[in-house]
Each structure stands twice: as C-alpha cells, then as structure tokens.
Amino acid sequence: MLTEVTATRYVTPLREGGSLPGLVEADDLAPYVMKFTGAGQGRKTLVAEVICGGLARRLGFRVPGLVTIGLDPVLGLGEPDQEVQALLKSSGGVNLGMEYLSGALGFDPLAYEVDPAEAGRVVWFDALINNVDRSWRNPNMLVWHGDLWLIDHGASMIWHHNWRGAKSAAWTDKPYDATDHALARFAPDVTEAAAALAPRVTEELLGETVADVPDVWLADEPGFDGPDAVRSAYVEMLLARAATIHERIALPESGADRTRPTAPGWLTGGTDR
Template identity: 75%
Template sequence: MLTEVIATRYVTPLREGGSLPGIVEADDLGTYVMKFTGAGQGRKSLVAEVLCGRLAQELGLRVPELVRMQLDPVIGLGEPDEEVQELLKASGGLNLGMDFLPGSLGFDPLAYRVDAAEAGRVVWFDALIGNVDRSWRNPNLLVWHGDLWLIDHGASMIWHHNWPTAEAAAARPYDASDHALAPFGPDVAAAAARLAPRVTPELLAACAADVPDEWLVDEPGFTAPGEVRAAYVRLLTQRAASVHERVTLGPPTADGPSRAPGWLTDWKESAR
C-alpha cells in the first residue's frame, strides 16, 4: 500500500497542468506535486495515475514516488487565488501526491538523446495503457540527474470512462506517430519481448490494490471496488500480450516537432 502523508502547506499551483496540480509540503517534511479529487478530471484521473504509475515502476520505468495525501480544506482559506481556494475546498480528504523532483528539466529532444531501447520501452508502455498525453506537444517527461522520468498518466486508460465499451476501446491500435520519443526509432518489438511477459494478472492485481477503495466505489456496472480492479486487470492483461502488433509509427503531423538527433529522414524505415 502507498505511504500516507498529510498536507501541511500549499506552496504554489502548477498552471502547466489542466487539472491545476499544486506543490505542497507534507508532515513527513517531503515536498510533493499534489493531484486533487476535486479537479475537473475527477477521481478517475487519480486512479489512472496510481495504477499506471505503479505498473511503470514495477516494469523498471522511472516514475516519481506516489503517496496517499490527506488534505484538510482549511489549508485553502489563506489562498489569494479564488480558483485554488475552490479546488482545495472541493478536495478534502484523500488525494494523490507525487514526489517533487527539484531541479528537474522538461524533456527537450534537441538537448537529451534517448536510445532506441529506452524509447521502445516507453512507447510500448504508453501503448499498453493507452496514454494519449505523451506527444511532442506535451511530452510529460522530465530529465532529472541525467535520467528520463515519466509523469502525468491521468489521461491514460481512456476506456475506463465508459466501461460498457471498454473491451472494444482497449483493443484499438495505438498511433505513436506524434509520440515524444518517436524521433529516436523506438524498438517496440524488443520492449514487448522484455516487458510483456512481466505484465501478469498477479502483478496488475498488486498495482491495482494500491488504488484506494474510495476512488472505486459507486462505479456504474460494478457492485464493489474489487470488481473494478478485476476489470482493469483483465483488460491490461489482454492488451499486454499483443499491443506491440498494433503500434503504428508513421510520419508526424504537419506541424511536427523540430528534428531531434537521430530523427530518421525516411519515416517508413523507422517503422520496419
């Protein structure tokens, strides 16, 4: 189970994120990026953050440490920004914290080179979870102490917003043409060979167990949190086996990024 801490001070909002996450201090003297249940995306984005973040960690990908974070809405009374006040008031109770990486830099393909193996692992993982939010427009990647770190998985597993159509949605291909790491010739097949056998029902169940019950209750079509967890496990298990066969890597969109070192001039060659 994730460690639980108590938020003691709200420091500042991070306005780059659509859900208005904030930097907060906690009673363990740590500093965290806090994601709120009262944000527009609601608790399902936090479910995705926990399940996908924990799975990434178990597969050896770098994701900041996750914690359960208790919030007393009274913290918001002294905030001058009304939007922040309302968000804190709406998010009393259990929220999600991610370890703040001081001095980290946003990923820039012109400044940081990624080898094909690591790029393949990240692209394969994003295909597995259906992550639509790691494009060159918004990489959601940080460089910290020379290493690549993955953040912001709240927009993943979009199929869980409509469970009756989840089976069909989870079976769809994954277009990686605009992925932030597409310029580096990601070796998706090698990543699948290495990682797919590790995505077992047992591993997924352990990751899903870290999602708090209160974020899974009252889910339409389910009678208990355990049933919701089982649905995540079933879909991700099925997807892990063959998703690499449905990853497409075509030309980037017309308004694509500047060419990073290693960008293949013939995109068709990169897809072979």
C-alpha cells in the first residue's frame, strides 16, 4: 500500500497540467505535487497514475514516488483563486501525491539524446498502458540529475472509462500508434524492450501493483462486485496486452526524422539544476 500523509498547506497551483495539480506540503514535512479527486477528469485519472506509475517503477523506470494525501477541505477557505478554492473544497478525503523533483527540467527531444534501448523501453511501456499523452507536443517526461524520468500517466488505460465495452472493443489487441511519440525520433528498439520487459509483467507483479489503489477510488464501479473485482480486471487487461503488444506498435518509417544517438544525455552540455 502507498504511504499515507496529510496535506498541511497548499503552496501554489501548477498550471501546466490540465487537471490543475498543486504543490502542497504534508505532515511528513515533504513537498508533493498533488492531484485531486475533485478535478474534472475524476478519480480514474488517479487510478491510472497509481497503476501505471507503480508498474513503471517495478519494471525499472524512473518515476516519482507516490503517496496518498488526506485533504481537509478547510484548506481551501483561504485561497484567493476561486478555481483553486473550488477544487480544494470538492476534494476532501483521499487524494494522490507525487514526489516533487525540485530543479527538474522538462524533456526536450531536440536538446536531450535518448539511446534506442531506453527509447524502446519507454515506447513499449506506453504501448502496454495505451498512453496517449507522451507526444512531442506534451512529452510528460523530465530530466533530473541527468536522467530521464516519466511523469503524468493519468491519460493512460483509456479503456477503463468504459469497462462494459472494453472487451468488445478488443482493447487487448488494439494497436498503438507511436508515430507521434516524443521518443520516436530515437529509433526505439521495441523488440529488445519486449524481450526484456514482457516476461516480467506477471499476474503476481500486476496484483502487487493494483493493490496500491485505494478502495475508495474503485468503489461503486458499474458492473463489478467491489474493488477487488475491478483490480482483477486491470490485471487481466494488462497481462493480455503485455505478451504481444510490441507486434502492433506503429513507428515512423525508417529515415523519417529518426536518429541513432551515439550517447544519451544533453546535446549541448545543458544541465538540470
């Protein structure tokens, strides 16, 4: 289960995100990027963050640590921004916090090189979770202490917005279009990535991952007999996709703005703070 903390101070909104996440301080004296149950995307965005972030960490990717954050709506009473105040008031209870990577820089594919092996691992992982939000327009990656970190997985697993139609729509076999992926230009080796990662996506590993999702975010899901049944559905879907998804990843044609860097890292000596 995720560590539980309580928000003690709302610091500032982070307006880069569509769901208006905010920087908060908690009772463990640490800062967190907080995502709210009262945001427009709802609790399923938080479920996706927990499952995809937890799975990424278990597969060896760099992702910020996650906690659940208890929020007392009274924190919103003193906020001068009406939008923030309404968000805090509507998000009482359990919310999601992400480790704040102080000084991290946004990933820029024109300034930071990624080798084909790492690019392939990220593209394969995004295909597994059907992440539609890692394009060059919005990479959702950071560079921290010289390394690539993955963030913001709330737009993944879009099948869970319609569980009734998930199987009929053949989501387990649905192809993944990576032609617009932020790492497509680095000749991602998805075959090698699949060979290394797919065998690790076991029912046991997925079971550990979905166990991190709080019951309250899975309650009252139509068509399911409680939170554990919903967790089993996530395990079933991801396990089925893992085996062969690499065969259905569409990448740019060879030579179409694809490069093979000689070494990963900053192109012109840039550094993060």
